[in-house]
Amino acid sequence: MNNLELSKLIFPNLEKSPADYEEMYPARELPEGAKVTRLGPSPTGFIHLGNLYGAFVDERLAHQSGGTFFLRIEDTDDKRFVENAVETIITSLDFFGIKFDEGVTETGDIGSYGDYTQSHRAEIYRTYAAELLSKGLAYPCFLSEDEITAVREKQESEKLTPGIYAGWSKYRDWDKDPAIEEEMLSKLKAGEPYVIRLKSQGTPNVRADEAVRHLVTDAVRGELSVPENFQDIVILKQTGIPTYHFAHVVDDHLMRTTHVVRGEEWLPSLPIHIELFNDLGWDIPVYCHTAQLMKIGEDGNKRKLSKRKDPELSLDYYRSQGYHPAAVREYLLTILNSNYEEWRAANPEASVDEFEFTTEKMSSSGALFDLDKLNDVSKGVMLNIPACEIAAWLKSWSEEFAPEYEYAFRDMALLEQILDIGRHDARPRADLVYARQIMDFISYFFDESFEIVDEYPAEAAEDADKILSAYLESYDHSDDNEQWFAKIRELATELGYAAKPKDYKKNPDDFKGHVGHVSTVIRIKLMGRAQSPDVWTIQQIMGEAKVRERLSK
RNA sequence: GGCCCCAUGGUCAAGUGGUUAAGACAUCGCCCUUUCACGGCGGUAACCCGGGUUCGAGUCCCGGUGGGGUCACCA
Numbered sequence: 001m002n003n004l005e006l007s008k009l010i011f012p013n014l015e016k017s018p019a020d021y022e023e024m025y026p027a028r029e030l031p032e033g034a035k036v037t038r039l040g041p042s043p044t045g046f047i048h049l050g051n052l053y054g055a056f057v058d059e060r061l062a063h064q065s066g067g068t069f070f071l072r073i074e075d076t077d078d079k080r081f082v083e084n085a086v087e088t089i090i091t092s093l094d095f096f097g098i099k100f101d102e103g104v105t106e107t108g109d110i111g112s113y114g115d116y117t118q119s120h121r122a123e124i125y126r127t128y129a130a131e132l133l134s135k136g137l138a139y140p141c142f143l144s145e146d147e148i149t150a151v152r153e154k155q156e157s158e159k160l161t162p163g164i165y166a167g168w169s170k171y172r173d174w175d176k177d178p179a180i181e182e183e184m185l186s187k188l189k190a191g192e193p194y195v196i197r198l199k200s201q202g203t204p205n206v207r208a209d210e211a212v213r214h215l216v217t218d219a220v221r222g223e224l225s226v227p228e229n230f231q232d233i234v235i236l237k238q239t240g241i242p243t244y245h246f247a248h249v250v251d252d253h254l255m256r257t258t259h260v261v262r263g264e265e266w267l268p269s270l271p272i273h274i275e276l277f278n279d280l281g282w283d284i285p286v287y288c289h290t291a292q293l294m295k296i297g298e299d300g301n302k303r304k305l306s307k308r309k310d311p312e313l314s315l316d317y318y319r320s321q322g323y324h325p326a327a328v329r330e331y332l333l334t335i336l337n338s339n340y341e342e343w344r345a346a347n348p349e350a351s352v353d354e355f356e357f358t359t360e361k362m363s364s365s366g367a368l369f370d371l372d373k374l375n376d377v378s379k380g381v382m383l384n385i386p387a388c389e390i391a392a393w394l395k396s397w398s399e400e401f402a403p404e405y406e407y408a409f410r411d412m413a414l415l416e417q418i419l420d421i422g423r424h425d426a427r428p429r430a431d432l433v434y435a436r437q438i439m440d441f442i443s444y445f446f447d448e449s450f451e452i453v454d455e456y457p458a459e460a461a462e463d464a465d466k467i468l469s470a471y472l473e474s475y476d477h478s479d480d481n482e483q484w485f486a487k488i489r490e491l492a493t494e495l496g497y498a499a500k501p502k503d504y505k506k507n508p509d510d511f512k513g514h515v516g517h518v519s520t521v522i523r524i525k526l527m528g529r530a531q532s533p534d535v536w537t538i539q540q541i542m543g544e545a546k547v548r549e550r551l552s553k
Numbered sequence: 554g555g556c557c558c559c560a561u562g563g564u565c566a567a568g569u570g571g572u573u574a575a576g577a578c579a580u581c582g583c584c585c586u587u588u589c590a591c592g593g594c595g596g597u598a599a600c601c602c603g604g605g606u607u608c609g610a611g612u613c614c615c616g617g618u619g620g621g622g623u624c625a626c627c628a
Contacts, residue, residue: 042627044628077628159554163625221558244628264621267623268624345576365558366559367566373564373565373579376577426592428590429589457588516586523588530588534588535588
């Protein structure tokens with residue numbers, strides 16, 4: 001029996017040939033330089049900041065080059081499947097402004113390079129497995145789990161690289177030994193389970209400095225020299241479903257992906273993919289191995305974000321805290337491209353589309369996620385969003401994540417005024433960061449959440465009642481800011497406080513305190529806290545009735 | 554352990570053989586100021602180590618060290 005006959009024996013009824021698929025999925029007609037990228041999540045439905053970070057690279061690369069960005073579902077591991085995962089993936093990415101041109105959608109596939117769900121592509125993978133079989137570059141392997149374990153143990157004791165490769169699976173050499181051929185054939189006939197392995201042409205167990213190497217240009221890392229693969233990795237599992245390696249190569253070729261963006265954890269398996277591309281006679285796409293987002297682990301060292309250990313880094317965490325998607329996007333972009341922040345400072349209002357994102361400007365070392373920085377970036381982003389939009393966004397956030405704030409949205413015009421305090425001054429306030437923080441920041445406007453949290457300053461505590469009753473008595477809601485503050489000064493002076501803080505600092509013995517202490521008493525009575533934006537402005541928004549009510553309680 | 558990747562202040566990072574080694578965040582001080590925020594000024598703080606190449610090395614080469622990743626019929 002020869003290779004072709006074996007291939008036909010194993011895959012007797014293939015619908016199409018490799019040439020047919022080449023014809024079905026021709027090279028894309030796209031403008032010069034257009035990039036085709038893809039996101040290939042497994043359907044666990046869990047997406048964290050690190051995934052989003054990578055997704056932005058794909059999205060930017062495709063969309064700023066006039067290319068195509070598609071979604072492919074990599075569900076070759078049935079154990080990972082989670083109900084509604086695809087929908088979750090699409091909606092969470094959409095929330096952060098990541099939109100696909102092609103691939104899986106909630107209402108079916110879009111595009112002519114599908115099917116875009118790997119579990120639906122079994123026939124295609126079989127065809128290419130048959131192709132490798134017929135070229136003598138693959139073989140059926142009947143090794144059981146126990147046998148493989150025994151092989152590994154032997155290899156470990158002999159200090160050899162563990163794995164199945166030349167010399168360790170007898171089925172690899174079926175064509176050299178009639179006895180093995182016969183055994184293989186009878187197992188095949190008996191329907192015994194097997195996997196299809198690549199028959200790697202690499203040389204096993206050579207010293208690193210003597211190994212054959214492939215030179216690859218990675219778009220973010222530059223020149224890479226990787227040793228050739230020699231492992232007979234599984235390409236089709238017992239179930240007939242491909243492993244990631246095989247599916248990646250077949251799909252990205254057939255879907256005409258030009259740029260493969262993936263985390264650096266894939267770097268060690270790059271040699272496998274190179275061998276597979278070469279065996280099938282295909283061009284290798286441009287690889288972009290991105291550095292991973294890291295966080296500080298319990299031991300004080302950096303480590304890769306993990307979905308199991310870091311639930312607080314899930315996208316839902318940021319949504320439930322109420323970080324605006326634009327803020328998260330802006331932050332991710334600043335760590336994605338080193339010159340983005342500078343560009344943004346020079347072009348505060350420009351659309352991200354105007355920024356030229358490049359893989360060369362990406363860092364090849366993993367960045368530590370920095371919440372302080374996110375918060376800072378968010379302040380700036382919020383400042384550029386009109387109050388009416390923030391109000392509407394807060395409302396929908398509250399409906400989904402924090403219904404207890406319902407009272408704040410009964411009067412949207414009022415809410416807008418509150419949010420806009422000090423935002424149009426020459427030096428605008430930047431104190432809106434994320435929804436939960438904002439709700440706390442403005443809580444004193446609403447009786448439902450108003451509470452006295454600070455104590456009167458020691459300098460004026462004794463006179464608090466006097467200050468408050470005198471203030472209430474002289475209060476005129478129609479006073480402008482200047483008139484209003486002149487009255488406070490007057491009141492302070494009458495009670496023995498310095499009208500200017502400087503006077504008090506110079507001669508602390510001459511006064512009980514200064515006007516700041518007096519106004520703090522009023523601020524606490526009105527707002528419940530010693531710190532807030534301008535009192536007069538707040539009073540104007542609160543309205544006379546509420547001001548008088550709070551002062552007289 | 555083998556292999557692979559990475560290495561500039563606490564964090565993100567400019568820097569491509571000659572710089573007083575940028576900038577941002579954080580932090581500290583001062584100023585502005587009725588508080589806070591904003592803004593302004595200033596401070597503390599870095600090229601992992603050792604060899605080599607060179608007139609000259611953060612930058613190039615080699616070797617360590619450290620950190621990360623990976624060694625599945627998971628992706």
